Amino acid sequence: MNAKLRRLWAALAGLISAAAGFALAELGALVVAPQSSPLLAVGSLIIDLSPPAVKDAVIALFGTNDKVFLLVLLGIVLVIAAAGAGMLEFRTPPWGTVVLLLLGGVATVAVVSRAQSSALWALPAIIGTIGACLLLRLAIRRLHDWSETAATMHGESSEPGVAPTRRSFLLLLGGSAAVAVVVGVGARIANAASVAVTTVREAISLPKPTTTAAPIPAGSSLDIEGLSPLITPNDDFYRIDTALQVPAIDPSTWRLRVTGMVENELEISFDELLALPLTETIITLMCVSNEVGGDLIGNAVWLGYPIRELLAEAKPQSGADMVLSTSVDGFTASTPLEILEDENRNSILAVGMNGAPLPAEHGFPVRMVVPGLYGYVSATKWVTELKVTTFDDDAAYWTHRGWSEKGPIKIGSRIDVPSNRASVEAGTVAIAGVAWAQHTGIRGVEVRVDGGPWEPARLAAPISSDTWVQWVHEWDATPDDHVLEARATDTTGERQSGTPVPVVPDGAEGWHAVPVTVR
Ligand SMILES: Nc1nc2c(c(=O)[nH]1)N[C@H]1C(S)=C(S)[C@@H](COP(=O)(O)O)O[C@H]1N2
Ligand SMILES: [Mo]
Numbered sequence: 001m002n003a004k005l006r007r008l009w010a011a012l013a014g015l016i017s018a019a020a021g022f023a024l025a026e027l028g029a030l031v032v033a034p035q036s037s038p039l040l041a042v043g044s045l046i047i048d049l050s051p052p053a054v055k056d057a058v059i060a061l062f063g064t065n066d067k068v069f070l071l072v073l074l075g076i077v078l079v080i081a082a083a084g085a086g087m088l089e090f091r092t093p094p095w096g097t098v099v100l101l102l103l104g105g106v107a108t109v110a111v112v113s114r115a116q117s118s119a120l121w122a123l124p125a126i127i128g129t130i131g132a133c134l135l136l137r138l139a140i141r142r143l144h145d146w147s148e149t150a151a152t153m154h155g156e157s158s159e160p161g162v163a164p165t166r167r168s169f170l171l172l173l174g175g176s177a178a179v180a181v182v183v184g185v186g187a188r189i190a191n192a193a194s195v196a197v198t199t200v201r202e203a204i205s206l207p208k209p210t211t212t213a214a215p216i217p218a219g220s221s222l223d224i225e226g227l228s229p230l231i232t233p234n235d236d237f238y239r240i241d242t243a244l245q246v247p248a249i250d251p252s253t254w255r256l257r258v259t260g261m262v263e264n265e266l267e268i269s270f271d272e273l274l275a276l277p278l279t280e281t282i283i284t285l286m287c288v289s290n291e292v293g294g295d296l297i298g299n300a301v302w303l304g305y306p307i308r309e310l311l312a313e314a315k316p317q318s319g320a321d322m323v324l325s326t327s328v329d330g331f332t333a334s335t336p337l338e339i340l341e342d343e344n345r346n347s348i349l350a351v352g353m354n355g356a357p358l359p360a361e362h363g364f365p366v367r368m369v370v371p372g373l374y375g376y377v378s379a380t381k382w383v384t385e386l387k388v389t390t391f392d393d394d395a396a397y398w399t400h401r402g403w404s405e406k407g408p409i410k411i412g413s414r415i416d417v418p419s420n421r422a423s424v425e426a427g428t429v430a431i432a433g434v435a436w437a438q439h440t441g442i443r444g445v446e447v448r449v450d451g452g453p454w455e456p457a458r459l460a461a462p463i464s465s466d467t468w469v470q471w472v473h474e475w476d477a478t479p480d481d482h483v484l485e486a487r488a489t490d491t492t493g494e495r496q497s498g499t500p501v502p503v504v505p506d507g508a509e510g511w512h513a514v515p516v517t518v519r
Helices: 001-033 037-049 052-091 095-112 118-152 162-203 270-275 308-316 337-341
Strands: 254-261 266-269 279-286 297-305 322-327 332-336 348-355 367-369 383-389 412-417 427-436 444-449 469-477 480-488 510-516
Touching: 001 037, 001 095, 001 118, 001 162, 001 480, 037 052, 037 118, 052 095, 052 118, 052 348, 118 162, 254 308, 266 270, 266 308, 270 348, 279 367, 297 308, 297 469, 308 337, 308 348, 308 383, 322 337, 332 337, 383 469, 412 480, 412 510, 427 444, 444 469, 469 480
Parallel strands: 254 383
Antiparallel strands: 254 266, 279 297, 297 348, 322 332, 322 383, 348 367, 412 427, 427 469, 444 480, 480 510
16 A cells, blocks of 8 residues: 555545544434534634624625535535544544544534533534544554555555455444444434424414413412422423434424314314414423322413314214324324313313423424323323324323323322421421322322321412412421421322322322431
């Protein structure tokens, strides 16, 4: 192998390593945040940093193609730098690696300097940089092996000793290139799509509700530090789904179809849905997988259209007893038809959450919310179809996996303060938390210390039977280790059971017990 050929192979190794790094970063951005992709971040940084004179000149020359020009220029610079890194690494290691590290450093700075970035956004660029450096070192080592065996064999590449070293270099390079192109392009397209949907979402202004939720009663929020807020902010709302990547749905292409055992199959677009009289309703959503004391529960103000109205228009046939809702990602939930048709239950197709369009991870543009049922049998996000059917004929995603086909939420309560294993000062200590019995309502909560007598807690004014309620109990704490427990009673008199039951197949049971130390 002559020197020129070696340099060429080394340059190619540099290029493919950089490409693999970018692909890895795009893949990371799929998980972290689409805006954390270094490719566009570097472009934006250059736009922001270039002096106005340069910008004007570029715009004068290329007009509206200025961005294209910039990206092409950036691409050329990157190709030269990456190829150079390969050649440097071959001749004077580790200088090629240093060049890649520098490029990665610039990309990382570009990402974290973007508007609204978080420190986490640096991760894709860092992972990509590490991947690129490792690949470059490995590839160059193999190139050395190949060129050394070739040299000892007097350059006879047909010699048996040369073939394996050559093959392992070419395989590494070819394999990495193929994976980088497939993964990189795929992930880039997905990231671009979700950035586009984010932009669309931010431009949406939701209509005012025709029916507003009754005002939240005074005194329903207790002012106790550490107690869960009555309304859970969107950013703190628990998220549970099977989606590896949050679906990116353009609302202008979104349709909901009502199908199956109905007189009138129907289809509705997002704009048509927004034009209907919308209802505002406060509902506490909860996951069946919530352990006793867990945080897979949240309360939000939802804006949406009553599902019963849509069903009334579709006219379910007699014999139907279930609605199988399907998400764009294939997830399904089975909800009793009777519950969705119930005049006294605000089951809605939600478009808004706490005054904003649904966040992408909570089902943008449209999801279901049903009071009183666990999310897995009712709260389909990114919903696209409601099939009226029967429990005999159809089963939902989690039913196939061993969970109960029906999932009414069980009565429960949680102690928020003092927190688990907290150390508190002796004297009056507020024991406070939340309790829920969705669509039935909470009558009371009791608290006990060290298995002693149950004492009634003070309930805050509830918003409605569909929401959780806050409670507090003033405890005269004496120095020692103690265990606090709480139990709730619903408005029918049913008391929360203390016998532990696991979450599978239809929700956990038991009292939340919190050990604390009083000093
Ligand atoms: N498309 C889709 N919708 C889904 C799920 C899912 O996996 N995919 N999970 C359900 C479950 S188990 C719960 S508890 C709720 C959670 O909703 P959240 O993530 O908005 O809190 O969504 C429900 N809707
Ligand atoms: Mo869930």
